[in-house]
Amino acid sequence: DSGVTQTPKHLITATGQRVTLRCSPRSGDLSVYWYQQSLDQGLQFLIQYYNGEERAKGNILERFSAQQFPDLHSELNLSSLELGDSALYFCASSVDGKGGQPQHFGDGTRLSIL
Amino acid sequence: AQKITQTQPGMFVQEKEAVTLDCTYDTSDPSYGLFWYKQPSSGEMIFLIYQGSYDQQNATEGRYSLNFQKARKSANLVISASQLGDSAMYFCAMREGVWSASKIIFGSGTRLSIRP
Numbered sequence: 272d273s274g275v276t277q278t279p280k281h282l283i284t285a286t287g288q289r290v291t292l293r294c295s296p297r298s299g300d301l302s303v304y305w306y307q308q309s310l311d312q313g314l315q316f317l318i319q320y321y322n323g324e325e326r327a328k329g330n331i332l333e334r335f336s337a338q339q340f341p342d343l344h345s346e347l348n349l350s351s352l353e354l355g356d357s358a359l360y361f362c363a364s365s366v367d368g369k370g371g372q373p374q375h376f377g378d379g380t381r382l383s384i385l
Numbered sequence: 386a387q388k389i390t391q392t393q394p395g396m397f398v399q400e401k402e403a404v405t406l407d408c409t410y411d412t413s414d415p416s417y418g419l420f421w422y423k424q425p426s427s428g429e430m431i432f433l434i435y436q437g438s439y440d441q442q443n444a445t446e447g448r449y450s451l452n453f454q455k456a457r458k459s460a461n462l463v464i465s466a467s468q469l470g471d472s473a474m475y476f477c478a479m480r481e482g483v484w485s486a487s488k489i490i491f492g493s494g495t496r497l498s499i500r501p
Contacts, residue, residue: 273429304489314476314491329488361430373420374489376430 274298277362277377285385289350292380296343296364302326303345304365304374305337309358320345321367349382357384387412389479391492398467399500405452406462406495408477417481419460421451424474424494433475436460464497472499 274297282290296303305317307330316329320339331337334352339345349356359381363374388411398404410419421433436444436451444451452461464471477492 273431313493316488316490319488327488359428363430373432373435375432376422378429381428 273375273377275362275364275375275377277360277380279380280378281381281383283383283385284352286352286354288352289348290352290382292347292349292360292362292382294345294347294362294364294377296345296362297375300364300366300375301343302365302367302372303339303343304363305331305345305347306361306363306376307358308361308379309355312358314361317347352384354384357382387479387481387488387490389477389490389492391477391495393495394493395496395498397498397500400469401466403463403465404467404471404497406464406475406477406497408460408462408492410458410460410477410479412458412479412481414481417479419451419453420478420480420489421449421460421462422476422478422491423471424476426473430476434462467499469499469501472497 276295278293302321304319308314317331318337319327323339334350337347359379361379363376365372365374390409417438419436423431434444434446434449436453443453448465450463474494476494480489
C-alpha cells in the first residue's frame with residue numbers, strides 16, 4: 272500500500288461527458304502528480320502541484336484541468352470526453368517537489384469512454 | 386530535449402538468474418534523476434530505485450541495483466536472483482533538475498517474464 276488513495280477505481284462514461292478524478296496524497300507529502308497511461312501513448316506526465324500551486328506541466332490537454340486544495344488532496348477534471356481519453360489515470364505524491372524525490376503512486380483510476 | 390529509451394520490449398529469464406533491463410537517456414541538463422518503477426499485472430506502479438546524476442556510487446536497494454554509466458548515458462536496472470514475482474512491466478524514468486519544475490518522462494517499458 273503506497274498510501275496514495277485514488278477514487279473511483281473505475282469509471283465508465285460516454286463521449287462528451289465530464290468526470291472528476293480524486294487523489295489523496297500520502298500523509299506528509301506536499302506534491303501531487305497526475306499521469307495518463309494508455310496503450311498507444313504509454314505513461315505520460317500531465318501536471319504537478321506543490322502545496323496548492325501548479326509546479327510543472329506536461330502533455331495535458333486544454334480539456335483537462337487540475338487543482339490541489341488546501342488539505343492537499345487533488346482533483347483532475349476531464350471534460351468533453353473523447354474515445355481516446357480512455358486510459359488509466361495515476362496520481363502520485365512525493366514529500367516535496369524536488370527532482371530526486373521518489374513518487375509514490377496510487378492504484379489508478381481506469382476510465383472507459385463508450 | 387529529454388528522452389528515455391528502453392530497447393527491450395520483452396524479456397524471458399529463468400528463475401534465480403540475474404537480469405539486466407536496459408535504459409538509455411538523453412538530456413542537456415547536468416542535474417537530473419533517474420528512476421525505475423515496476424508495474425505488475427494488477428496495475429499499480431511501485432517505486433524501485435533512484436539514481437542522481439551527481440551520485441558517486443551506483444544505487445542499490447535489496448535485489449535491485451542500478452548500473453549507472455554517466456558517460457554512456459545509461460542507467461540499467463539489475464535484478465539479482467530473479468523470482469516469479471518479478472514478472473511485470475518495468476519503466477525507466479527521468480526528471481531534469483534538482484529542485485525542478487520540469488516534467489518527468491517515462492520510457493516505453495520492458496515486460497519481464499520469469500520462467501520457473
